[in-house]
Amino acid sequence: MSSEVKLDAKIPDGPLAEKWDRHQFNLKLVNPANKKKFQIIVVGTGLAGASAAATLAELGYNVKNFCIQDSPRRAHSIAAQGGINAAKNYANDGDSVWRLFYDTIKGGDFRAREGNVYRLAQLSCNIIDHCVAQGIPFARDYGGLLDNRSFGGAQVSRTFYAKGQTGQQLLLGAYSALMRQVATGKVTLFPRREMLDLVTVDGKARGIVTRNLITGDIETYDAHAVVLATGGYGNVFNLSTNAMASNVTAAFRAYKKGAYFANPCFTQIHPTCIPVHGTYQSKLTLMSESLRNDGRVWVPKKPGDKRRPAEIPESERDYFLENKYPSFGNLVPRDVASRNAKEQCDKGKGVGETGLAVYLDFADAIARDGEDVIAGKYGNLFEMYEKITGENPYKTPMMIYPAVHYTMGGLWVDYNLMSTIDGLFVLGEANFSDHGANRLGASALMQGLADGYFVIPYTIGGYLAGTEFADVNAAKTPEFAESVDAVQRRVDKFLSINGNRTVSEFHRELGLILWEHCGMSRNEEGLVKAKTLIQNLRREFWENVYIPGTGQDLNQSLENAGRVADYLEFGELMVNDALERKESCGCHFNTAYQTDENEAKRDDENFCHVAAWEYTGDDETPRFHKEPLVFENVELSQRSYK
Amino acid sequence: MISKTINLTLKVWRQNRSDKIGRLETYPAKDISVDMSFLEMLDVVNEDLTRQKKEPIAFDHDCREGICGMCGAVVNGRAHGHEKETTLCQLHMRHFSDGDTIVIEPWRARAFPLIKDLVVDRSALDKVIAAGGYISVNAGGAPDANSLPISRDVAEKAFNAAACIGCGACVAACPNASAMLFVSAKVSHLAALPQGKPEAARRAMAMVRQMDACGFGNCSNETECEAECPKGISIIEIARLNREYFKSEFA
Amino acid sequence: MNWFIEMLRSSIGKKLMMAITGLAFILFLLIHLIGNLTLYGGKELFLSYVDHLHALGPLIRVAEIGLLTFAIIHVSTGLILFWQNLQARPVRYQVDKRAGGRTIGSATMPYTGVLILGFVVVHLLNFHFIDHTQQTVFQAVDATFAMLPYVVFYTVAVIVVAIHVSHGFWSLFQTIGANHIKYMPAIKGLGVIISLLVAAGFGFIPVYVSFIM
Ligand SMILES: Cc1cc2nc3c(=O)[nH]c(=O)nc-3n(C[C@H](O)[C@H](O)[C@H](O)COP(=O)(O)OP(=O)(O)OC[C@H]3O[C@@H](n4cnc5c(N)ncnc54)[C@H](O)[C@@H]3O)c2cc1C
Ligand code: SF4
Ligand code: FES
Secondary structure, three states: OOOOOOOOOOOOOOOHHHHHHHHHHHOOOOOHHHHOOOEEEEEOOOHHHHHHHHHHHHHOOEEEEEOOOOOHHHOHHHHOOOOEEOOOOOOOOOOOHHHHHHHHHHHOOOOOOHHHHHHHHHHHHHHHHHHHHOOOOOOEOOOOOEOOEOOOOOOOOOEEOOOOOHHHHHHHHHHHHHHHHHHHOOEEEEOOEEEEEEEEEOOEEEEEEEEEOOOOOEEEEEOOEEEEOOOOOHHHHOOOOOOOOOOOHHHHHHHHOOOOEEOOOOEEEEEEEOOOOOOOOOOOOEOOHHHHHOOEEEEEOOOOOOOOHHHOOHHHEEOHHHHHOOOOHHHOOHHHHHHHHHHHHHOOOOOOOOOOOEEEEOHHHHHHHOHHHHHHHHHHHHHHHHHHHOOOOOOOOEEEEEEEEEEOOEEOOOOOOEOOOEOEEEOHHHEOOOOOOOOOOOOHHHHHHHHHHHHHHHHHHHHHHOOOOOOOOOOOOHHHHHHHHHHHHHHHHHHHHOOOEOHHHHHHHHHHHHHHHOOOOEOHHHHHHHHHHHHHHHHHHHHHEOOOOOOOOOOHHHHHHHHHHHHHHHHHHHHHHHHHOOOOEOOEOEOOOEOOOOOEOOOHHHHOEEEEEEOOOOOOOOEEEEEEOOOOOOOOOOOOOO | OOOOEEEEEEEEEEOEOOOOOOEEEEEEEEEEEOOOEHHHHHHHHHHHHHHOOOOOOOOOOOOOOOOOOOOOOEEOOEEOOOOOOOOHHHOEHHHOOOOOEEEEEOOOEOOEOEEEOOEEOOHHHHHHHHOOOOOOOOOOOOOOHHHOOOOHHHHHHHHHHHOOOOOOHHHHHOOOOOOHHHHHHHHHHHHHOHHHHHHHHHHHHHHHHHHHHOOOOOOOOOOHHHHHOOOOOOOHHHHHHHHHHHHHHHO | OHHHHHHHHOHHHHHHHHHHHHHHHHHHHHHHHHHHHHHHHOHHHHHHHHHHHHHOOHHHHHHHHHHHHHHHHHHHHHHHHHHHHHHOOOOOOOOOOOOOOOOHHHHOHHHHHHHHHHHHHHHHHHHOOOOOOOOOHHHHHHHHOOOHHHHHHHHHHHHHHHHHHHHHHHHHHHHOOOOOOOOHHHHHHHHHHHHHHHHHHHHHHHHHHHHHO
């Protein structure tokens, strides 16, 4: 597994602050009259996809936009709660583009590119301007100006929000811009379509193959460039905070056609989620981490203590975060909080029926500030908690447990957001680019919108203007027919296995394997074991899965089967990646590499790079490539939250 | 697991696009934990059906957090079930009792053709938005976000209307299958804000025309929509839509 | 003019027509009620009111034509709405429950509407299209309400009108866009008061005429 070619990220030269400007100037432009000659496929209608499709259409390109849901407005981005960061410094508290850049790089544990992250911080301000012009009802203060809050342990207030529904409001903004272009005819929508293959012609991405989820038809679409904005793959763990249709399929199909997959093992686990309550559970619900501002996290000191929380006296409670991290206490970063909660539960100190939960207690805050003040801050979260659990958090402590939340890994892209396949661009959570080994709160929305509204419109122009295109036609070019064939064969195969286990059973089992061995903390032994377990499970899947119904119809079991089949391959890629990275960094915590304080210990000497994996064939070990990360503007430091 | 379980009888609408008519089929739902959501209960029934090599019940869902608007069915005659301001995915089984019979039907409206079982086609709602549910700004030219102060109350008002998740429960619950609550939510959201004012008149007219063309019924102020809306959208938004519409026509 | 017809044909336009004509009828009802209250003052007072009314001559004709036109608009639009709304849900629910929005008034609008139309026809036959040279209106009233079935019919009819108005009144404000948390409760309250007034004021007349006078 040695690297052959070094990956070139095409980061422009020049001082950090000027890179993007210079690059924009150097990019070739498509003549306005020529734009209408280009067809662009955008897969995904989340923040990244909808914003890209709308903006490209505004520029005059013809866009075909695809999504799984019945309407573009339902993409998973809709569920984001907390907010979106921007370096506006409206709070006058010392924020700046540089600080946002630095926080993001440091938060990512120095495993992201300086050039990309700086551009992201710069564009963050344009996003807010544009979104306000679109009519997004951000929270405001009494003077009528935009309100900000601090989020995810940041020391400045730079998070813009719309109650607890920021993602919804931002997505509806992008969706409305998109629908405006649908009305002009510049965008054609293809909802309820699942992309099942990428078609390349002469090494360039020239189209996709989809399954019409209602009729079951396998359809082909051609274009001059393909943009994937298909979101993250957190559902590889089965249980996560992601929407049910979130998948790796689109990205994985592209990977199999030659796009490298970068840092697949980097998954973020969010500490404040509602705990699992049964095997039938279908997804996990996130509770905003702002709760940790006032809630105190504790478990009983005695393992196996099954008394009710009120019966456990103060002296027998272990406020483990406060004890271990006196200066940050309950506000340590996501990964640290998550890991510690799991550690306590592994010691048998977990609470609740399953023993997989810790308390988040508001009693002190309520005694200090009064119920009204706490209700004012967290009223809707408390309601949501009660709706789901049937318990009243004003009276009894909440129970929380970490859950898979975000995937920093994704398809490798260069500074232009182009993958290793020419003409295949990847945006939003689906790419790997900006968050390194750990994403800061409120930065995913920012990245998705920066990619869609402000980066891709320029960089795709550079590609289109500088490329010679062969004539390609989905109905005639043989590559499309070949791809349809392969997709159809796979569908037929699924339906003919006729085994004895349901798709969900496999998914659940895969999720448990990964959660156990490739989750919050990892070690070599567990990873090696996981690899075998996944291989066996995959083999069993292809022999023993049962998928009811037919292929010529709406068949949700069939849809799931395709996604789980890809997860069963992708899971192994994650494990490979985790094995290859012999250090701890951000969310990748290998127990063999930790400081005396049990913190992630990076190895900048050997692992200051992006790991990118190239597909080499089914059941073959993928080829490893390395993109070294160069830090010219920041000094690599060790995180410490003691 | 020591949590309580209940047994239920489901009567679920089963129909394929190709079938002329559908029918209610009866299925037992056994050992349902009261901590499950309604959709998780359906998952369990579907797993059972699959194990018996029968086709599971098709239903739409995605976020399972009450925000994407994808889920929805009429449960015992109530859109999204009987809990107030709750989507089907957030309806929990503790609100049902052991031995209950639950009738589950799809949204019914001419404008929402049936696709399969509980899945219907709501693209009419997208068409209405495409007709004018936006502010016409292109990316790139916006002034500084704080150059236009907007009072907190106005922002709040806009937000309340913008909270609509486009689930279509208002249409399903309306005795007339009217989409007025949905349309009014978008018109109100944008009309409340200064950015949305320049196009307010054109927007209201275009969206109402499109709504009518989609085959929704006419509003007769039954207010069932407001009572069923999972996001608490008020019919005050409909009054506002009416005003905006008259303004657009008469001005 | 095209835009106007287009507007009226839209769903909100039809509502507007219902609202405006409905408002006119409610006003008419109130005036009619005030007039009829003279009955409680005895025959002389009532007849002098009738005389005064008839003295208005052409104005009355205009009002009559106006009311007739409004009635045609209200009834035909109402029927179109009823028909279209039935069409909007070709397959009905097997189980249909209310969520708490619908009231008796709102749920029965088309039916009470048709009943009222029938009632108005009978009412006009009873008191309007009669030979006024043969009998005074008072005599007609007296004679009609001497028959018990008429008393019952009229009493039931005004209750139906009251039910219709109970939804129609607040609803027309909602339609013309006048709904605000601050004053909607007052409008709704006023609607209830008007319905009760109509029911009590008109409803008691047949009883009064046949049993008390
Ligand atoms: C509960 C929750 C809360 C969050 N809160 C925040 C927050 O407060 N702040 C923040 O910054 N971030 C937050 N995040 C993260 C953030 O929401 C996501 O990272 C981001 O929205 C991803 O956007 P996207 O456009 O890349 O993809 P998505 O929104 O996931 O969209 C993916 C799109 O691709 C389509 N698609 C996928 N696969 C296929 C296929 N095979 N064929 C066709 N179409 C396909 C889907 O239909 C969908 O339209 C949160 C995440 C979760 C889960
Ligand atoms: S108005 Fe309410 S019921 Fe109607 S679509 Fe919006 S959220 Fe659903
Ligand atoms: S599944 Fe998203 S609202 Fe219910």
